[in-house]
Amino acid sequence: MEDMIRLEHISKDFDQRAVLQDVTLSIGQNETIALIGANGSGKSTLLRIICGLIRPSSGKIHSTLDKEMRISYVPERFPKIRLTPQEYLLSMGRIQGLNKDFLNRRIKELMEQFGLTEARNKRMNLFSKGMLQKVNIMQAVLAQPDLLVLDEPLSGLDAASQQDLLRLLQEMKRQNITMILTCHESILLNELADRVISLQQGRVVLNNIQGQKSYVIIHFKLPHDVSTLSMEQLGGAEKLEKVDGTYRLHVESEFSDKALLTILNSSGSVCSVTPAEHKQWIASDSFIS
Ligand SMILES: Nc1ncnc2c1ncn2[C@@H]1O[C@H](COP(=O)(O)OP(=O)(O)OP(=O)(O)O)[C@@H](O)[C@H]1O
Structure with missing residues (x-):
């Protein structure tokens, strides 16, 4: 499997406290990586560095793609806003510079895939956590990303919603979307991840290919x-x-x-x-x- 992105000796300090220490890892094309570790071990910080939302204190990130890499981020929390998913996704797509006709087609397709067609004109402040998480992921895949980064995608969801979301993530994997995600749930490790990376106090302690x-x-x-x-x-x-x-x-x-x-x-x-x-x-x- 060819590497898509390589992190070399990444460290990050916050207020002179080391949160990530000498993290070296690569993400292969079409690979799904689960990042696990105790609370505060640096998982979200690592994801934010991969997305370019924060800069490492030291170390380098190399992309092996011959074009600019499109990285989409699904944050852990999604606010209960008063917009409908249709309105929200339209505005997110426009911000991303997507063409209006493409956007309308893509939103319709995603609403069907995510089972939200009936709710598309309802205000999201009335949505369940599972429905909000679906919209959170939909905004990230409006345009096909090269790398999808998800922070705790199943966190706070009931078992039925977790299964529903797992099915959707498996569908994205079948569509060859490369993913890295943090999780505390074994269903994602067992039924989605190709590789598990474990962080302990900001260091990689396990980098393990499943199976x-x-x-x-x-x-x-x-x-x-x-x-x-x-x-x-x-x-x-x-x-x-x-x-x-x-x-x-x-x-x-x-x-x-x-x-x-x-x-x-x-x-x-x-x-x-x-x-x-x-x-x-x-x-x-x-x-x-
Ligand atoms: N912007 C920041 N400024 C200062 N400290 C920060 C900042 N962001 C994260 N930290 C600290 O860095 C450490 C690692 O945080 P991070 O959110 O990366 O851990 P995590 O493994 O994702 O934890 P959790 O599983 O609880 O989400 C924590 O001690 C956190 O308080």
């Missing part, structure tokens, strides 16, 4: 006993050891994102994620349960 057979050791700390974690949530874990009050979880890479989410959602902190040879532990002992 590739390899193994990692996650070294982590918990503020409470590990028995409070459900082993089902740590699915794919092969061995868990306790070493000097910290834990080492041996897990197949395919399941490591789920294990990392479980640890982070349990207020744990990840010290390191290192690649491992399966043979390194398969013959040996303990599993704490």
Whole structure:
């Protein structure tokens, strides 16, 4: 897969506090990347740097496209404005310099695809969170972006709306839109992402291609006993050891994102994620349960 954009040694300080540290990664053409990490680990900051909304303190971003890259951003929050989606999308399209005839056709097509045709002339201050999130994504794909950047696209939505949005994002993936998104939901990791990148205190601790057979050791700390974690949530874990009050979880890479989410959602902190040879532990002992 060819790289579309490459970030090299990106760091960002806010008020002399390092929020991102030496982040190097690339995004391939047509790839979908999920960025995970605890609250405050720097995910949104990284997305905003990729979109050009803020500048890194150091490091470089290279585009490999031979034209100017069209990057669209879907922010986490979408305000409840009094416009109808039709009015809003028309004005967003005009701001983007899109032709009126193209825009009318495209809005009609998107309304059908997103199931909002009946609501197109209703005021958005009466919309549910799921409906608002659909309009939020529609504004970003009015003109086909090269890269779609989404900050927590399923956050605050009920299970049915999450499934609905997942289906739409899968449809965009089928249309070969390259995506990078932040998330706390395992359905996006399991059913959308090609690759999971995990940030811990502003550093990349895991850069993992989904479905590739390899193994990692996650070294982590918990503020409470590990028995409070459900082993089902740590699915794919092969061995868990306790070493000097910290834990080492041996897990197949395919399941490591789920294990990392479980640890982070349990207020744990990840010290390191290192690649491992399966043979390194398969013959040996303990599993704490
Ligand atoms: N403009 C800013 N000025 C100062 N500090 C900032 C600014 N933007 C972000 N930060 C700080 O940078 C850190 C990382 O924030 P960021 O929003 O990138 O984290 P995050 O991983 O997206 O968190 P969450 O999952 O809660 O959205 C936080 O401590 C935040 O307070």
